Amino acid sequence: MSSASSAPRHNSPEKWSALFSGILSPEAVIRTVEPLARRTTMRVGGPADVYVEPASEADLAQVLRVCGEHDIPWLVLGRGSNVLFRDGGYAGVVISLSQSAFARIEVAAPEINCGAGARLKDVAYQAKAAGLSGFEFMEGIPGTVGGGLRMNAGAMGGAMFDLVSLVRLMGPDGQVRGCLPAQMKVEYRRCATLKDHVAISTVLRGEPAAREEIEQRMDAFNRKRWGSQPALPSAGCMFKNPRDVSAGKLIDELGLKGTRVGGAVVSLKHGNFIVNEGNATAQDVCRLIELIRERALVERGVELDPEVEIVGRE
Ligand SMILES: Cc1cc2nc3c(=O)[nH]c(=O)nc-3n(C[C@H](O)[C@H](O)[C@H](O)COP(=O)(O)OP(=O)(O)OC[C@H]3O[C@@H](n4cnc5c(N)ncnc54)[C@H](O)[C@@H]3O)c2cc1C
Structure with a gap:
């Protein structure tokens, strides 16, 4: 992920998109105002101003060069299982390496x-x-x-x-x-x-x-994972483990399992998972994160650091 430090010179998604359409190969995908919620596992957040799927390394190089020349922020998105886009979306170019070349x-x-x-x-x-x-x-x-x-x-x-x-x-x-x-x-x-x-x-x-042997190990890992992990949409573990205690155990000890803000809930199955019960907004998730962090700091003196990357406009 990267973003240029200064303010973008061109600030219209259409202008940014036009910069790419002349130079990328015909197989590249270029879209404006592309919804991102469906491209993340948490299923919340607003759109990307511009969304690009380069079809080759040469395309990718062009995208990065154009972004650099025009001070356009960019971010690479994988399967969106560790990213939370805020509801205002991403002011820049989201690059997905989902084409077969990658x-x-x-x-x-x-x-x-x-x-x-x-x-x-x-x-x-x-x-x-x-x-x-x-x-x-x-x-x-x-x-x-x-x-x-x-x-x-x-x-x-x-x-x-x-x-x-x-x-x-x-x-x-x-x-x-x-x-x-x-x-x-x-x-x-x-x-x-x-x-x-x-x-x-x-x-x-x-x-x-x-x-x-490999199969047995995979099966054992799978059983362990699905015995402790919720199936509802989430971004996996929300916080990194602090030094002396697991974040999930700490959140459990604070009595926060089941705590809700709008459609975002601390999973009953695993304290370090925030799940989207279907109608959550990114703001719900962010408020719940802040509530958890505050309780951990005030009651246990622990600073919880999000593992999930939170990006985009409010
Ligand atoms: C149900 C569930 C279970 C999970 N379990 C685990 C677990 O057991 N262990 C664990 O570590 N994580 C876990 N995660 C979190 C997540 O799956 C991992 O962090 C995963 O590696 C993120 O990959 P992604 O492709 O989804 O990346 P994204 O979420 O799309 O992106 C994550 C970060 O990587 C950057 N990025 C993506 N692609 C590139 C690239 N090509 N070059 C440079 N930067 C790039 C993005 O810009 C962003 O900063 C879990 C998540 C969920 C939803």
């Missing part, structure tokens, strides 16, 4: 070369089919490889950067380079290097293992 998964054991738009679940299944272990935790995470890298997504003791050998990324100038993990800023649920760069693809390295 979705390949090529196995060359013990490595898998994955496009940033590939689904983590599909990578986990391809790894299982190839007898490669280490990818099992990805199966239940509803995001893309690019979103997984940016968030250093993890579960069940595993995380993306445990597997990364190389990331190909594109800078705001449209230049592509390969980066070793040691050259990237990676921490718990964040890769800061990808804040203003776009991950295009990555090489992930697994360990050879028997397919039955």
